[in-house]
Amino acid sequence: MTATAIAGTRVAPVSEAPLRKHRKRPTRLILPLYTVLLMLYLVTPILMMILYGFNDIPGERQTPRFWGFTLDWYRTMFDDPSLTQAVRNSVVIAIVAAAVATPLGTTLGLALGRYGFRGKAAVSFVIFMAIAVPEIVLGSSLLSMFVQAEAPLGFTTILLAHIAFSVPFVAVTVRARVQGMDRSLEDAAQDLFASPLVAFWKVTFPIILPGILAGLMLAFVLSLDDFVITNFVSGQLQTFPIWVYGATRIGLPPTVNVLGTLLFVAGVVLALLTAVSQRGEGSEGRPKEAPGV
Amino acid sequence: MHGWRDELELRRLQEVMRRKLTRRGFLKGAGIGAAGIGAASVLPSCGGGIGTGETDVTPADLFGGPMEDEVHFANWPVYIDKAKDPETGERYSPSLRMFEEETGVSVNYAEVIQENASFFGKLQPQLQAGQATGWDIIVMTNGWEFTALVRNGWVYPLDTTKRPNFDGNALDWAADPPFDPGAQHSMAYQSGITGMVYNADLIAPIATLDDLADPSKVPPDSVGMIKADMPDFVMINLGIDPTTSGPDGWREAADWLIKQRETGVVRQYYEQGYVDDLTAGNLAASMAWSGDVFYYQVWGGYPNLEFVFPEGGGYLWTDNMMVPAGAANPVAALALMDWFYRPDIATMLQEFIFYMSPCAGTQELILEDAAAAEEEGSKGYANKLRATAENEYLFPSDELLARCSFGRQLETDEEKEEWDSIFEPISEG
Amino acid sequence: MAAVDTVHRPRPHGIERRRRRVAYGLLFPGGGWLLVFFLVPVFIMAYTSLMSGGVLSGGFRFTWEFSNYLDALTGRQVFVLRSLSFAAMTTIGTVLLAYPAAYWIAFHGGRWKNTLLFMILLPYFVSFVIRTVQWKFILADNGPLLGTLKDLGIVPGDFHVLATPIAVVGGLIYNYLPFAALPLFVALDRIDRTLIEGAYDLYANRTQAFLKIVFPLSMPGVFAATLLTFVPATGDYVEAEILGGPTTKMIGNIIQTEFLTRARYPVAAALSMVLMLTMVLLTSIYAKAIGTEDETLAAARL
Secondary structure (H helix, E strand, O other), X not given: OOHXXXXXXXXXXXXXXXXXXXXXXXXXXXXXXXXXXXXXXXXHHHHHHHHHOOEOOOXXXXXXXXXXXXXXXXHOOOOOXXXXXXXXXXXXXXXXXXXXXXXXXXXXHHHHHHOOOXXXXXXXXXXXXXXXXXXXXXXXXXXXXXXXXXXXXXXXXXXXXXXXXXXXXXXXXXXXXXXXXXXXXXXXXXXXXXXXXXXXXXXXXXXXXXXXXXXXXXXXXXXXXXXXXXXXXXXXXXXXHHHHHHHOOOOOOHHHHHHHHHHHHHHHHHHHHHHHHHHOOHHHOOOOOOOOO | OOOHHHHHHHHHHHXXXXXXXOOOHHHHHOOOOOOHHHHHOOOOOOOOOOOOOOOOOOHHHHOOOOOOOEEEEEOOOOOOOOEEOOOOXXXXXXXXXXXXXXXXXXXXXXXXXXXXXXXXXXXXXXXXXXXXXXXXXXXXXXXXXXXXXXXXXXXXXXXXXXXXXXXXXXXXXXXXXXXXXXHOOOEEEEEEEEEEEEEOOOOOOOOOHHHHHOOXXXXXXXXXXXXXXXXXXXXXXXXXXXXXXXXXXXXXXHHHHHHHHHHOOEEEEEOXXXXXXXXXXXXXXXXXXXXXXXXXXXXXXXXXXXXXXXXXXXXXXXEEEXXXXXXXXXXXXXXXXXXXXXXXXXXXXXXXXXXXXXXXXXXXXXXXXXXHXXXXXXXXXXXXXXXXXXXXXXXXXXXXHHXXXXXXXXXXXXXXXXXXXXXXXXXXX | OOOOOOOOOOOOHHHHHHHHHHHHHHHHHHHHHHHHHHHHHHHHHHXXXXXXXXXXXXXXEEOOOOHHHHHHHOOOHHHHHHHHHHHHHHHHHHHHHHHHHHHHHHHHOHHHHHHXXXXXXXXXXXXXXXXXXXHHHXXXXXXXXXXXXHHOOOOOOOOOOOOOHHHHHHHHHHHHHHHHHHHHHHHHHOOOHXXXXXXXXXXXXXXXXXXXXXXXXXXXXXXXXXHHHHHHHHOOOHHHHHHOOXXXXXXXXXXXXXXXXXXXXXXXHHHHHHHHHHHHHHHHHHHHHHOOOOOOHHHHOO
């Protein structure tokens, strides 16, 4: 076409700007609308859970029927020390497990995604196996291992197990981010006299950071939610899923709804905090790969 | 040169002496070690089972020491009385608190047992390796897990001379259950009947087992069956005595179940979650545990759920307290177990749990409490208590009990495998 | 030139060796952990799968009992096939559902990207038991959803969703969605905008730009999403247990039964080994097929 037409398309800055804002079209609303609907779908049982935390049931166990509103369960939510302790255990374990599993999985994912080395296939193999293994048998085998090693069962053994099953998930997520990454950027940095470590830190790391964060979130959720493996290696300690699972025998007590609501609200607050903190960074966000030569 | 057996023998003798002071106790000496799981299987021929038939360890030895400071009690959820402390606002168990005050022993109570099988699966590696599980009292229903624990010596034989309340107050079925003669390894905690339930809002009353397979009585996909209980339940109602049954009887029951399945009325074979579907109205009728139904009927706001004692008979089972091998506080454990056989304590439990108490004398005490509540003006509460006291399934007459039966005690692995191979496929796809 | 395959560009020898040392160094922490806390239990699992004995006779002993594998698999094809098909539906469902959202967040999320992603994960902070039980309430035969539909006459009176494959697959898709959304986002977010700009410059329309550039470049994410959904979903047992019925049992439920109810620990272990190895085999084939093992740049070579 004409030079002016071509020039016209280059006006948009090459960063976070949305693509193709040239014409307003109704179809551009489809995707955001879809995302919102998806999030609503995801949150539907949670909304039910929150609602039933106010259920004015005659007895002590949750029923499918909604009887009316009451704040009783909120008043009594910390009454059962074993439940609050279980929640505390779960949160602490999840934080620590995610914190440890993330660097372990990141390095693994980096190795698999960027480097060729002998035994690469074998390592991939092991990671696939770790994702494929049925929890009940892994849990029981871990228990056997801990028992043979005479390790005291409890907080530590749960942590060790949680890290173990989170690492492959983090690795796969980071690898998806790293694969196909252009190494010429790092090489360029090194040509400019940066040490390999600095080159990694300043060039590669920011690019894979979203993958690392995604892996971190996955690890956190996996740990918070785990029941089967935890049940086997927990000894006498109780985590929230274990407590809840036990309570389902004759119906969930509404205090479970209340505590679930609290966990969820804590997560929402956290999300809002990260949103607010990212405002301060301006619209740059993180660096994009520079256009090729 | 000491062979590894001599070494272990020496260590075992030393451990027996130190038993009171260390948690590991004398279990370490039972031929385990770094030899790996395979060799760690404690076969009766290898150094003797833990705690069984050991010439130098008798129940008197095990329970003869001084009372310890604490006891760790693992139990099922909703299986103890709960109240709210007026000062701290915390939920606590009055019966346990009274025990703590009287004996000075602190009780660590944890509701960690959801199923017999998964709890057994969790304890088994430790028990097999001769390690302490950390629990002093566990509660298991009579069944293969119970049998395995006793036969492998994974629970301590109890000192029957040290349980005065039990001796004085235990009802007959608790004092000498068929699955544990003389209650040597266990003490009953609560007992229940598996019968049937129907939703009066959805269908007309049912009365027999066959009603659960009758498409004219129940809509398609509306019947629940309890997996673990159904073989014995069906046998009882077919007129077969489970306790003496053999593979022929089992096959008869299996045939009935298959026929039921083919009618298309069965919605699901439950491990235990049938209550949710029942209250949600997804089930019109189901096998059910008596206590569940009564709870929802009287306290839970579902008077439309009716418990039915089948014409053919009910399936009786007991949840039993046991002391696992390696327990660090056996003396306190036995004391607590016996504590529950005080009529006033048993009453406190039964007013909370809707199952049969093994302790005599609770009925009168509940009626007394009902009268007291009425005087204080809590008429609703009083009525509920009265309903509890007058419940014929909580205080069964002898004739009712005669129409109930315990289940088949599987004694060997071969029997269990045959049983499983006959019944498991029915609930599988 | 940014997307050109640089990994295999000829390099001086020393650098290759150093690279490999770096690779091994990176492998060490995560790999070491997995070695101890995963491979050792797996070895124990394999060892257990060749044991014989029983709980009522005191224990199990290692006896090279290969017949356990026969016991584990006989008559079980139904469950294997069903699990594979449920898992496949789960993967397709989660990827289809998550892709548009991941796309939008990656390309149009701006500074809210991480927050939006986090919000997708929020429901999963709450125990899966609670989530699944709540779905059970929602999907009750005469509950809020079905009751209304029945009153309106849209569905017949005896229609039910629970205890059918629909509920189970629905539950699986719901519970595995974040495992698809996250990797998809991560891969989509990596795509260099200038490539798309370039495509537009070359007179491609939006569909062509997507099909020829965005989608192929997102393949590592699709692969990861498939891996993280299909594989664990095959062995899953929760949804089938809570939301399913007798006709929806999966291989995970069978393993549960073998382990817990029948206490045939060696058979359960054998079945798990078979499941694991099958999954690994399938995954490796899949990886080869879409060429992600050796750089998706192969696929990105438009």
